[in-house]
Amino acid sequence: MKWEVVIGLEVHVQLNTASKIFSGASTAFGAAPNTQASAVELAFPGVLPVLNRAAVDKAIRLGLALDATINQKNVFARKNYFYPDLPKGYQISQMELPIVEHGKLAIQVGDEEKVIRVTRAHLEEDAGKSLHEDFQGMTGIDLNRAGTPLLEVVSEPDMRSPDEAVAYARTLHTLVTWLGICDGNMQEGSFRVDANVSVRPLGQEAFGTRREIKNLNSFRFLQQAIEYEIQWQIDTLEDGGRVEQATVLFDPDTGETRMMRSKEDAHDYRYFPDPDLLPVRIDSAQIDAIRAEMPELPGQMKARFVAEFGVSGYDAGLLTGSRALAAYFETVARASGQGKLAANWVNGEIAARLNRDGKDIGDCPISAERLSGLVVRIADGTLSSKLAKQVFEALWDSELSADAIIERDGLKQVSDVGAIEKMVLDAIAANPKAVEEFRAGKEKAPNALAGQVLKAPTGKANPAQVQEILKQKLA
Amino acid sequence: MIPAELVPGALRFPVNLPSLSGHYDTMINATLKALSQQLAAKAVSSEELAGLYLNRIAALNPVLNAFITVDGDKTLAEARAADALRAAGQAGPLAGVPIAHKDIFCQQGWKTSCGSKMLDNFISPYDAHAIEQCRAAGLVTLGRTNMDEFAMGSSNENSFYGPVKNPWDLAAIPGGSSGGSAAAVAARLAPVATGTDTGGSIRQPASHCGVTGIKPTYGVVSRYGMVAYASSLDQGGPLAQTAEDCALLLNVMAGFDARDSTSLERTKEDYTRDLNKPLNGLKIGLPREYFAEGLAEDVAGVVDGAIAELKKLGAEVVEISLPNTQLSIPAYYVIAPAEASTNLSRYDGVRYGHRAAEYKDLVDMYEKTRAEGFGAEVKRRIMVGTYVLSHGYYDAYYLKAQKIRRLIANDFKAAFERCDVILGPVAPTAAFNLGEKSGDPVQMYLSDIYTLSVNLAGLPGMSVPAGFAANGRPVGLQIIGNYFAEAKMLNVAHQFQQVTDWHRKAPAL
Numbered sequence: 008m009k010w011e012v013v014i015g016l017e018v019h020v021q022l023n024t025a026s027k028i029f030s031g032a033s034t035a036f037g038a039a040p041n042t043q044a045s046a047v048e049l050a051f052p053g054v055l056p057v058l059n060r061a062a063v064d065k066a067i068r069l070g071l072a073l074d075a076t077i078n079q080k081n082v083f084a085r086k087n088y089f090y091p092d093l094p095k096g097y098q099i100s101q102m103e104l105p106i107v108e109h110g111k112l113a114i115q116v117g118d119e120e121k122v123i124r125v126t127r128a129h130l131e132e133d134a135g136k137s138l139h140e141d142f143q144g145m146t147g148i149d150l151n152r153a154g155t156p157l158l159e160v161v162s163e164p165d166m167r168s169p170d171e172a173v174a175y176a177r178t179l180h181t182l183v184t185w186l187g188i189c190d191g192n193m194q195e196g197s198f199r200v201d202a203n204v205s206v207r208p209l210g211q212e213a214f215g216t217r218r219e220i221k222n223l224n225s226f227r228f229l230q231q232a233i234e235y236e237i238q239w240q241i242d243t244l245e246d247g248g249r250v251e252q253a254t255v256l257f258d259p260d261t262g263e264t265r266m267m268r269s270k271e272d273a274h275d276y277r278y279f280p281d282p283d284l285l286p287v288r289i290d291s292a293q294i295d296a297i298r299a300e301m302p303e304l305p306g307q308m309k310a311r312f313v314a315e316f317g318v319s320g321y322d323a324g325l326l327t328g329s330r331a332l333a334a335y336f337e338t339v340a341r342a343s344g345q346g347k348l349a350a351n352w353v354n355g356e357i358a359a360r361l362n363r364d365g366k367d368i369g370d371c372p373i374s375a376e377r378l379s380g381l382v383v384r385i386a387d388g389t390l391s392s393k394l395a396k397q398v399f400e401a402l403w404d405s406e407l408s409a410d411a412i413i414e415r416d417g418l419k420q421v422s423d424v425g426a427i428e429k430m431v432l433d434a435i436a437a438n439p440k441a442v443e444e445f446r447a448g449k450e451k452a453p454n455a456l457a458g459q460v461l462k463a464p465t466g467k468a469n470p471a472q473v474q475e476i477l478k479q480k481l482a
Numbered sequence: 483m484i485p486a487e488l489v490p491g492a493l494r495f496p497v498n499l500p501s502l503s504g505h506y507d508t509m510i511n512a513t514l515k516a517l518s519q520q521l522a523a524k525a526v527s528s529e530e531l532a533g534l535y536l537n538r539i540a541a542l543n544p545v546l547n548a549f550i551t552v553d554g555d556k557t558l559a560e561a562r563a564a565d566a567l568r569a570a571g572q573a574g575p576l577a578g579v580p581i582a583h584k585d586i587f588c589q590q591g592w593k594t595s596c597g598s599k600m601l602d603n604f605i606s607p608y609d610a611h612a613i614e615q616c617r618a619a620g621l622v623t624l625g626r627t628n629m630d631e632f633a634m635g636s637s638n639e640n641s642f643y644g645p646v647k648n649p650w651d652l653a654a655i656p657g658g659s660s661g662g663s664a665a666a667v668a669a670r671l672a673p674v675a676t677g678t679d680t681g682g683s684i685r686q687p688a689s690h691c692g693v694t695g696i697k698p699t700y701g702v703v704s705r706y707g708m709v710a711y712a713s714s715l716d717q718g719g720p721l722a723q724t725a726e727d728c729a730l731l732l733n734v735m736a737g738f739d740a741r742d743s744t745s746l747e748r749t750k751e752d753y754t755r756d757l758n759k760p761l762n763g764l765k766i767g768l769p770r771e772y773f774a775e776g777l778a779e780d781v782a783g784v785v786d787g788a789i790a791e792l793k794k795l796g797a798e799v800v801e802i803s804l805p806n807t808q809l810s811i812p813a814y815y816v817i818a819p820a821e822a823s824t825n826l827s828r829y830d831g832v833r834y835g836h837r838a839a840e841y842k843d844l845v846d847m848y849e850k851t852r853a854e855g856f857g858a859e860v861k862r863r864i865m866v867g868t869y870v871l872s873h874g875y876y877d878a879y880y881l882k883a884q885k886i887r888r889l890i891a892n893d894f895k896a897a898f899e900r901c902d903v904i905l906g907p908v909a910p911t912a913a914f915n916l917g918e919k920s921g922d923p924v925q926m927y928l929s930d931i932y933t934l935s936v937n938l939a940g941l942p943g944m945s946v947p948a949g950f951a952a953n954g955r956p957v958g959l960q961i962i963g964n965y966f967a968e969a970k971m972l973n974v975a976h977q978f979q980q981v982t983d984w985h986r987k988a989p990a991l
């Protein structure tokens with residue numbers, strides 16, 4: 008049987024506010040345990056939450072970027088359950104009236120663009136951490152993370168493959184860092200993904216039963232976990248079994264998912280509006296002010312790069328992977344007047360080199376201005392692609408401009424017909440055997456001779472011209 | 483009078499308290515206003531006053547059980563600081579006057595038990611907003627008053643520390659949940675006290691103990707540092723002998739506080755400003771439903787008498803209707819337990835408070851801790867609250883109760899188009915006997931009929947001493963005002979107290 012995969016993602020985006028969502032305690036990562044938990048996070052008797060408006064502004068930014076509805080009245084609710092790292096015995100979250108609803112996010116998978124609907128994004132506080140290691144049969148509680156603002160972004164089940172799910176997660180990750188509302192650090196848990204996965208016979212309308220994979224903190228794990236889960240569900244169904252609704256965990260060591268709790272164990276969270284917090288009111292002026300400060304978004308920029316510089320959708324998608332990268336590319340493209348060539352270099356050599364060195368575009372040793380100097384010399388024929396690579400190496404390792412390197416190393420391509428003729432004639436004279444072989448029809452093209460010309464120490468001849476003049480001289 | 487030794491338990495008195503034999507009776511019956519004048523005139527020091535009240539607490543508290551915690555050394559230190567301020571010419575008008583705080587207000591360095599075993603070992607690391615305000619005014623803490631556990635109760639029988647006795651009749655309940663505060667003021671163990679009112683917890687004990695108390699409009703007194711019972715209903719307020727004292731103390735307690743999102747951002751007002759206004763033309767609304775079946779005849783008689791006095795002062799009476807009054811009981815006993823059930827989840831034995839001595843795992847620790855730490859009424863309300871918020875029941879209970887709440891607020895809105903204040907009884911009967919209703923929670927809940935709707939609507943309400951029932955126990959008159967009409971209500975109460983002396987009567991102890 009042919010199966011269709013259905014995936015929806017819930018992403019916890021940690022908002023990068025200086026203080027917590029309901030108190031003035033710091034949100035900085037990595038402090039000694041429990042040093043950033045105020046009486047509010049410790050849930051002392053009598054303490055009360057006060058909403059951090061910066062978190063609201065950041066949620067609005069994402070809402071606008073997702074072209075979503077901003078609910079001008081939204082409501083915090085209590086989600087009740089007992090756990091030692093949840094000191095109040097309830098999490099303050101949003102249930103019936105979230106701050107953001109009905110958004111959409113375009114993703115690029117290969118050459119295809121697809122729009123994923125975003126159901127909602129709601130504000131909530133993070134819990135603390137339970138540390139089960141290092142305490143010999145006991146559990147340590149660190150409440151530093153408790154009260155850190157989260158925006159939970161919930162998609163519709165619109166994705167049909169692990170690649171689409173990863174593309175969506177990456178695009179959302181790019182967007183929240185682009186907007187400056189999240190530091191995007193997945194190792195530190197700033198961007199955590201839950202994946203709801205189900206399969207159904209191709210052509211069937213009703214969804215299959217889903218299982219939710221919790222807390223995936225890298226794109227690789229997201230991909231692996233979904234792939235494993237799909238195969239597990241298909242195998243189970245093809246073996247005549249049933250998939251039961253459940254929450255599962257992915258074990259990166261085994262590459263498998265395993266059951267955490269079944270539907271029967273699901274909590275009754277007893278949601279109700281938190282009486283300590285009034286409904287959040289957002290006036291239109293506030294939304295307009297935030298809209299006015301919105302940067303050009305990656306999706307918009309991508310479309311513009313395609314239209315303005317003639318690059319492919321795929322390339323434009325890569326170039327808009329971060330604001331810094333997009334700005335770098337655009338500077339190169341504008342300064343050189345060579346959009347496609349600039350895109351090839353940025354997505355090619357630059358990306359490969361940064362990747363090899365584990366660097367970010369912000370650490371790139373070649374400034375956009377210096378790269379554009381190289382691109383200009385390629386476009387005007389001064390540099391062959393081979394020479395260009397040589398100049399690129401020198402650019403990477405020095406502070407010089409492309410022109411200075413060309414000058415210093417004598418890498419200028421010779422395009423003067425007279426000079427090339429002389430080099431060709433010299434080569435013919437010096438290689439009678441090669442000429443003979445060519446004339447005897449052993450070779451279709453005078454490649455050996457051309458190679459000699461191009462290797463000649465006197466200058467860097469334009470290869471196309473060499474071929475042409477050789478053919479004339481040997482004719 | 484002075485006990486020369488420490489009283490056992492949580493009540494600690496210094497060995498050598500200053501004595502004030504000369505004008506004992508004058509001082510012990512004096513109002514906040516009078517004491518502040520005596521202090522200003524340097525007729526008495528704050529330290530002397532503190533000693534006087536500590537003495538009286540030491541003598542009478544073993545009978546009344548109005549205080550959970552007394553710490554004489556702390557009190558005297560505060561008093562000396564107030565005296566020093568006064569000597570330096572920096573004392574505010576109320577500096578040095580003693581006050582008793584309900585054990586629900588977190589107070590730095592003081593045990594804040596909320597009447598519960600769960601918090602019997604909890605020393606608060608911080609001050610509630612109301613406490614900060616009292617400290618800033620220079621009021622001197624006499625101690626922490628007894629209360630129903632987590633403010634859940636109408637009789638003070640739900641305290642882990644045992645019931646408070648009514649100073650007028652030791653067989654009677656003092657009312658609840660601010661029973662310790664009301665009894666302390668009535669017995670002259672303190673000139674003024676703080677209280678909180680979620681469904682009548684200031685007004686009903688004030689009525690039963692013959693003192694004056696006001697629950698302000700929801701949001702006037704910050705809830706920051708007030709241990710939460712039902713967040714959308716809880717409101718702090720003063721208890722005192724007179725309306726004027728209530729106004730003076732409310733001036734201290736009220737005020738915007740950014741740490742409470744439901745605190746109202748309003749200009750600070752002087753609640754004494756209208757005390758002396760004549761009542762000519764005042765329109766008094768009498769809700770038909772408050773004088774119907776269920777109201778004891780002697781209580782009705784006291785209320786009628788008070789209305790007659792106010793008419794003599796120029797007030798006019800109109801009959802009004804609050805048709806949804808009966809629904810306030812079911813609505814309240816859904817909403818308050820719902821909120822309480824989650825507010826009390828934090829008492830889990832993990833970070834502070836009681837923790838069971840032995841347990842086999844986490845869930846066992848939770849269960850034993852909470853089973854041991856909470857009393858029966860608290861458990862009952864947690865269970866009711868958990869039930870009404872459960873999946874599938876939420877709409878039928880919680881949502882419906884919220885709709886009723888709106889209807890009740892609308893009743894008042896319509897009524898205040900026809901009158902300036904609403905008058906009626908505080909409770910259907912005078913204080914009942916200890917043990918009389920403790921076995922029957924529903925009977926207990928029904929006695930809250932006249933007070934609950936004020937909290938559900940968020941309105942201000944007060945109780946003013948107006949006479950005595952057939953059995954000699956005090957009866958209060960309830961005054962209900964429109965939102966932010968505290969000054970008007972205090973005006974009515976003050977004018978009433980100018981022509982009556984019910985508030986001057988003190989129990990013989």
